[in-house]
Amino acid sequence: MALRGDWMYENNGGTCVAIAGIDYCVVAADTRLSVGYNILTRDHSKICSLADKCVLASSGFQGDIRALHKNLAARHLLYQHQHNKQMSCPAMGQLLSNTLYYKRFFPYYAFNVLGGLDNEGKGCVYTYDAVGSYERVGYSAQGSGSTLIMPVLDNQLKSPSPLLLPARDAVTPLSETEAVDLVKDVFASATERDIYTGDKLEIVVINASGIKREYLELRKD
Numbered sequence: 454m455a456l457r458g459d460w461m462y463e464n465n466g467g468t469c470v471a472i473a474g475i476d477y478c479v480v481a482a483d484t485r486l487s488v489g490y491n492i493l494t495r496d497h498s499k500i501c502s503l504a505d506k507c508v509l510a511s512s513g514f515q516g517d518i519r520a521l522h523k524n525l526a527a528r529h530l531l532y533q534h535q536h537n538k539q540m541s542c543p544a545m546g547q548l549l550s551n552t553l554y555y556k557r558f559f560p561y562y563a564f565n566v567l568g569g570l571d572n573e574g575k576g577c578v579y580t581y582d583a584v585g586s587y588e589r590v591g592y593s594a595q596g597s598g599s600t601l602i603m604p605v606l607d608n609q610l611k612s613p614s615p616l617l618l619p620a621r622d623a624v625t626p627l628s629e630t631e632a633v634d635l636v637k638d639v640f641a642s643a644t645e646r647d648i649y650t651g652d653k654l655e656i657v658v659i660n661a662s663g664i665k666r667e668y669l670e671l672r673k674d
Contacts, residue, residue: 462514462562465486465487465488465493465512465515466485466596466597467482467483467484467485467486467499467596467598467650468512468595468596468597468599469499469510469511469512469594469599470510470592470593470594470639470640471567471578471592471593471594472606472635473577473625474576474628474629475575475576475624476576477570477659478570478578478659479568479629479636480510480566481510481640481655482500482512482596482655483598483653483654484497484498484652484654485497485651485652487649495652496653499655500655501525502664503525503545503567504529504541506539506542507541507545507659508569508657508664509525510565510567512595512596512597513561513563513564513596517562520561521553521561524552525549528548529545529548541571542569542570542571543589545569546587546589549565549585549587550581550585553585560583561583563583564581565580566579566593566595567579568659570661576624576659592625597649597650598640601642601643601646602642606639610625610627629658629660633658633667637654644671651671651673652670652671652673653668653669653670654669654670654671656669
């Protein structure tokens with residue numbers, strides 16, 4: 454993960470998780486920022502609030518992530534001036550996909566999870582690759598610890614196949630409190646095995662009453 458002389462990207466590590474429920478969405482990420490075996494800071498937020506009911510968590514190269522977040526914030530401001538309203542989470546999901554795909558030949562080295570509430574008030578999670586391919590899912594993980602966390606989420610929250618008819622909602626059956634507890638458990642486990650994840654966990658819960666944040670200390674070694 455250290456920067457090579459002939460390579461313009463680096464991966465600053467970290468892990469992001471999102472879980473969608475019937476009337477809520479939980480988005481969480483750790484706050485460690487690393488290069489190789491060096492920790493640059495233990496208190497760097499990877500979660501950006503894009504709209505009233507929409508937040509974005511990103512892992513990867515922090516230079517590109519900063520540029521991407523600023524780009525999306527500017528596009529959202531233009532949308533607000535033109536339409537006199539906030540962008541919905543599904544619309545923001547499409548905007549993020551278009552923004553990433555536009556840069557596909559020199560991509561943002563960022564792996565994103567977008568979470569929020571849709572127009573019906575249901576939780577929604579969109580997961581992305583670096584060039585804009587995306588999917589609405591019930592839960593997702595991105596970043597250096599995602600390979601450790603996704604098997605646990607699959608076991609606990611396995612979504613119905615999108616090929617099943619009639620189509621079913623990709624939301625998890627857990628209550629909001631249970632989803633937050635599950636996020637805390639998977640991060641505590643991933644921190645034991647991934648050196649790029651740790652220090653502190655930032656949890657953002659989006660529901661009808663707004664956005665609230667809470668923090669949990671993780672191991673610091």
